[in-house]
Amino acid sequence: MTQVMPQTHDFNWLLANFVRSTDGVTETVAVSSDGLLMAMSDGLGRNGAERLAAIVSGVTSLARSASRQYGFAGLRLVMIEMGRGFLLMSAISDGSCLGVVATSDCDLGLVGHEIAVLCDRFGGLLTPQLVAELKSQALT
Numbered sequence: 001m002t003q004v005m006p007q008t009h010d011f012n013w014l015l016a017n018f019v020r021s022t023d024g025v026t027e028t029v030a031v032s033s034d035g036l037l038m039a040m041s042d043g044l045g046r047n048g049a050e051r052l053a054a055i056v057s058g059v060t061s062l063a064r065s066a067s068r069q070y071g072f073a074g075l076r077l078v079m080i081e082m083g084r085g086f087l088l089m090s091a092i093s094d095g096s097c098l099g100v101v102a103t104s105d106c107d108l109g110l111v112g113h114e115i116a117v118l119c120d121r122f123g124g125l126l127t128p129q130l131v132a133e134l135k136s137q138a139l140t
Helices: 006-021 046-069 108-125 128-138
Strands: 025-031 037-040 077-082 085-091 097-103
Touching: 006 025, 006 037, 006 108, 006 128, 025 046, 025 108, 037 046, 037 128, 046 077, 046 085, 046 097, 077 108, 085 108, 097 108
Parallel strands: none
Antiparallel strands: 025 037, 025 097, 077 085, 085 097
């Protein structure tokens, strides 16, 4: 039996706590630089998490291309406002990113702040070994 790295537990706990404690946030995924699901919030089914990860990966890839095209200093946050909610994507580190689904009645300032705090914490945890373990766990 393979032993789970303590950082894996920390990463998953931080993700779950973010959704539980941030009003209006309903779902979230962490996506690796190669577009694969690393972690998902509780209650989000595997198929839904894979779809959200693919959307997040595609949109952040376009945003990074735009950043390079216009000489901007990289991706920080992408926000898509829809009729009844928001999809927010933020860079974590090493090309990984966080995708967040929030309701239309959320406090966007608060959600944005909490995303920034979470991505800072994640950036301190992510190593190539942790990314590999998270992707492996996400498959089960």
